[in-house]
Amino acid sequence: xxxxYERIVITISSIILLVWIFLPITxxxxxxxxxxxxxxxxxxxxxxxxxxxxxxxxxxxxGAGFVRCIFNSLIIAGSTSVLATIIGSMAAYxxxxxxxxxxxxxxxxxxxxxxxxxxxxxxxIPFYVLYQQTGLYDTIPxxxxxxxxxxxxxxxxxxxxxxxxxxxxIDEAALIxxxxxxxxxxxxLLPICKxxxxxxxxxxxxxxxxxxxxALILTxxxxxTIAVAAAxxxxxxxxxxxxxxxxxxxxxxxxxxxxxxxxxxxxxxxGLTMGMVRG
Amino acid sequence: xxxxxxxxxxxxxxTIILLSPALAILAVTTIFPFxxxxxxxxxxxxxxxxxxxxxxxxDNFISSLTSPIYxxxxxxxxxxxxxxxxxxIELILGLGIAIFLNKExxxxxxxxxxxxxxxxISPVSIGLLFRLMFLPGDWTLINWMLTLIGLQPIRxxxxxxxSMLVLxxxxxxxxxxxxxxxxxxxxxxxxPEPFEAAMIDGATPLKILRHITIPLLREVIAIAVIxxxxxxxxxxxxxxxxxxxxxxxATQILNFNAFVQAFVFGNLSIASAQILILTITVMIIxxxxxxxxxxxx
Numbered sequence: 211x212x213x214x215y216e217r218i219v220i221t222i223s224s225i226i227l228l229v230w231i232f233l234p235i236t237x238x239x240x241x242x243x244x245x246x247x248x249x250x251x252x253x254x255x256x257x258x259x260x261x262x263x264x265x266x267x268x269x270x271x272x273g274a275g276f277v278r279c280i281f282n283s284l285i286i287a288g289s290t291s292v293l294a295t296i297i298g299s300m301a302a303y304x305x306x307x308x309x310x311x312x313x314x315x316x317x318x319x320x321x322x323x324x325x326x327x328x329x330x331x332x333x334x335i336p337f338y339v340l341y342q343q344t345g346l347y348d349t350i351p352x353x354x355x356x357x358x359x360x361x362x363x364x365x366x367x368x369x370x371x372x373x374x375x376x377x378x379x380i381d382e383a384a385l386i387x388x389x390x391x392x393x394x395x396x397x398x399l400l401p402i403c404k405x406x407x408x409x410x411x412x413x414x415x416x417x418x419x420x421x422x423x424x425a426l427i428l429t430x431x432x433x434x435t436i437a438v439a440a441a442x443x444x445x446x447x448x449x450x451x452x453x454x455x456x457x458x459x460x461x462x463x464x465x466x467x468x469x470x471x472x473x474x475x476x477x478x479x480x481g482l483t484m485g486m487v488r489g
Numbered sequence: 490x491x492x493x494x495x496x497x498x499x500x501x502x503x504t505i506i507l508l509s510p511a512l513a514i515l516a517v518t519t520i521f522p523f524x525x526x527x528x529x530x531x532x533x534x535x536x537x538x539x540x541x542x543x544x545x546x547x548d549n550f551i552s553s554l555t556s557p558i559y560x561x562x563x564x565x566x567x568x569x570x571x572x573x574x575x576x577x578i579e580l581i582l583g584l585g586i587a588i589f590l591n592k593e594x595x596x597x598x599x600x601x602x603x604x605x606x607x608x609x610i611s612p613v614s615i616g617l618l619f620r621l622m623f624l625p626g627d628w629t630l631i632n633w634m635l636t637l638i639g640l641q642p643i644r645x646x647x648x649x650x651x652s653m654l655v656l657x658x659x660x661x662x663x664x665x666x667x668x669x670x671x672x673x674x675x676x677x678x679x680x681p682e683p684f685e686a687a688m689i690d691g692a693t694p695l696k697i698l699r700h701i702t703i704p705l706l707r708e709v710i711a712i713a714v715i716x717x718x719x720x721x722x723x724x725x726x727x728x729x730x731x732x733x734x735x736x737x738x739a740t741q742i743l744n745f746n747a748f749v750q751a752f753v754f755g756n757l758s759i760a761s762a763q764i765l766i767l768t769i770t771v772m773i774i775x776x777x778x779x780x781x782x783x784x785x786x
Contacts, residue, residue, distance in 0.1 A: 325515065362515060390503055
């Protein structure tokens with residue numbers, strides 16, 4: 211009796227959870243496949259069928275603008291994550307296992323991860339002024355530099371956790387064999403924690419791909435990212451009721467992250483919760 | 490000379506090579522801009538129309554705090570409502586979901602997996618998801634459901650309180666899984682003995698929750714709340730997508746208000762002053778909370 215009661219509770223809770231997560235996504239997915247005349251119908255068979263790809267075609271047809279934003283996003287997110295993963299891993303290695311004074315180590319680590327506390331705007335307003343003056347405004351290198359502010363701290367935090375699991379004896383053996391610290395990092399440690407490195411890299415990519423506020427302020431037409439394109443499309447979508455294309459952007463924009471999350475399922479949990487949860 | 494001091498401090502040349510790229514970039518991209526932000530806040534810098542540069546001391550801070558045209562106190566109350574409500578709901582729901590998913594049953598791996606989705610989906614897309622559900626008219630999901638149970642469609646985003654409600658719901662959808670994941674991870678490494686003992690003594694599930702689970706998780710709960718609090722105060726994307734701070738200024742939390750002051754009205758100095766007030770407040774709260782957690786353990 212008790213067993214059966216428990217099973218019913220579990221089933222109902224599972225269904226609620228599934229609906230809670232999937233309802234908003236499904237709704238947007240359905241709208242993205244509707245034609246302009248179907249959108250304003252109440253939910254029914256005619257509303258959802260036949261499906262059309264017009265909304266997706268519309269995005270790519272509206273000129274090079276949208277395609278260019280995708281390329282910008284790919285280049286910015288890609289370069290940011292490569293650079294941040296390398297630079298951040300180096301710092302993480304130094305902080306985690308090279309001998310130095312304890313107080314320095316603790317303060318360095320705390321200082322690097324405390325970047326997370328500061329609201330972006332506190333550095334963005336100066337960035338805006340400086341970028342206008344130096345010509346970095348609306349350029350891809352400028353965006354990559356700006357994105358370092360959150361990807362490096364994240365990499366340090368994440369990689370310190372992964373290095374922590376590798377026995378220090380490995381370092382010592384390599385040191386005796388005459389390796390320098392830098393060689394140990396690149397030739398020994400990073401190959402050992404390939405998986406952690408990959409998760410860190412991909413999360414850096416997703417973080418940069420998803421970012422809106424910095425891109426909104428620091429880019430104009432040239433280096434505009436897809437996040438900004440999606441956000442700026444909305445006001446015009448509201449005026450002319452282009453909700454279909456708006457939904458298509460939303461779906462398109464979330465696809466890479468969803469694909470990555472499925473591949474990385476287990477290890478991702480740990481990365482996303484800043485290493486507090488072991489997957 | 491500097492190199493020698495650095496070598497003394499870090500004991501080896503390799504350490505300097507390993508650390509310097511990260512430290513150099515962070516110095517250029519955070520320390521310097523932060524100091525520059527303070528400089529902007531004590532001058533009068535307005536974009537869009539030129540004004541002679543003047544040192545104004547703490548004027549920007551004082552007028553932010555006293556003059557209603559800069560929307561500071563309105564933003565404070567919006568922030569408290571938004572952050573307070575969403576944090577409380579996320580904490581309770583997150584704990585509930587974590588306890589539920591800590592059981593083993595067929596298909597639980599899939600539920601654990603889909604919980605990741607709101608964490609990786611871009612906040613821009615999440616904003617769109619909820620905007621599309623709460624559009625006016627009788628064809629949108631929520632309004633259609635209302636008509637099914639015989640209610641009138643509502644113009645959600647035209648009403649101050651309802652807009653805030655939609656934003657809180659969005660934030661809950663986005664971040665409850667984060668809480669749940671942290672708690673689930675903590676639950677999975679808890680020792681089973683106290684629970685078994687309580688079961689044998691015939692304690693009800695509620696009593697187990699109140700007297701065993703929550704006390705054991707206290708530290709993790711505190712960390713999760715601190716992390717969420719810091720992020721919640723920085724919320725920008727979903728507000729920009731769903732309400733743009735409106736109707737009126739009803740959903741302009743501090744962070745968003747500073748954005749509007751800076752990049753809609755062009756008043757960089759007032760915005761800098763406001764964001765500095767926010768940053769310092771967040772730092773003080775974080776340090777106090779971390780102290781509190783440390784003392785508790």
